[in-house]
Amino acid sequence: MPVNQTLAQFSDWSYFTAFAFYLFAFVVAIAFYARRISAADLAAKSNERELVGVGAGAGSAAVDVDAPEGPSVSESTAVIDGKPAASAKAEKQLALAHKLGVTAEMLIYVGVAVHFASVLLRGLATQRFPWGNLYEYVSVSILFSMAIAAGVLHRESMRVFWPWLLAPVLALMFYGGKNLYVEAAPVVPALQSIWIPIHVTIIAIGASIALVSGVASILYLLRMRQPVGKEKGVLGKIVLPLPSAQTLDSIAYRTAIWSFPLFGLGIVLGAIWAEAAWGRYWGWDPKETVSFISWIIYALYLHARATSGWRNSKAAWINIAGFSTMVFNLFFINMVVSGLHSYAGLN
Template structure:
């Protein structure tokens, strides 16, 4: 009887870590469902719930797109962003289970906010992919590596693969986020009597959407599709984070429903 060759320890540990990721994502989704039961409403009424939903979306899209063995190393960098966001949600942003303010008691809440949170989570993966693309393109395969970042880049997929991943995830997230903005405008007309009022949240969301539109255009334009397009994508990711934290926590407006004391 010929025994099958044993897998190397690195691959076995990677498979165990991937299985653990699946369990973690399942528990995260379960926490969202249980939060809904605890509040007797759709669990998207404050920043804690929004960040939880967005990170869950990022992890789910990661499980779909990063399931190949060659992509496993990217999980480290996705988790470098996701884990601090989850920690912040559970500590700084945490809000007790409670009813939402009257303005949010609408059937538009699960529709509008779920779409925006999902798009934001997928944009997270896209932003990480573009950051790694810029790191990888400075250290092409086959060249001798030196220093910490050179060793990190050596373990990443090639630059073209990272660029395609960033583009693919943006292609998914861009129409989702755009639909969320449009549905938000329809809800605003029903709630406040106008489709658009240049509220800080509306304005920065629109700016972020325009930046991602510019990225998709640059990605298809000769001379822009490499590092320039990646920097535009990262600018969109920074705009999303600014919209999530600075606008919600510092700037007051009609969308000030962070749920923070």
């Protein structure tokens, strides 16, 4: 079936336009995150000064800040609109952070819409479901991940995740567009099956949710090293806006609960497709084997997370290991190892 080159060109333009929107959103999200760091830092200083002031007030006379003579008023006693200076500055930083967060979110929504247009136009151009090679699969997986994240991270307290999530998304999208790109074309006969939209879609959704879960586990490990209220050094400044370790662990666990059965269902449906295409359900092909290993690791993570003695960094490391095997399967197995699933579309 001939390819509509005009639609294919529009699809490519939409892909890079979506990347641009995500990149702008990333820059704004970093500015938002920096303002949240500043606000949290000022709020912490304000609390410390209030405690010091209370301690000093118990054993000394109050200072008349309106006195025309005497020493200058320090920042610890300065007042802006009836509030301590540090506290007032913190509120201004939070207000600015809110505006930046909303802006980043709007850019992400537009990026997701344009990204969806890219995938849709690719499908219309080739008259098939647009995930027949590695470039298309990466694009679709990123689209699912961003769409799911946009629905989950819309609350004010969740926006601090965006810089951390957009970083790997941009890296994957840049690599996909630069190194994995192939011209729109019909797929090989083995992929001309009704099973491709079923099997690949479920696998892609499961992998996209696993990305959110993996990022949450990484942030959980960072927060465990820098508990709330005990942040120190440069790393402490970086994690200052993040929620508690318990909240991050809960996000990682709840998203993994969704990813695990979807990924498992995708493997089962892939086995059914394999029987129809190759006459066997399972052949320990490299991609099948690593996919099964990833699924087992996620099963271990969910079991470890439900076991009281493992509800700490051990379980989080297992979750990260599971996602790492997914990335290994996506790139190394597809691009380096030869097997029945070598449909990357690359020479």
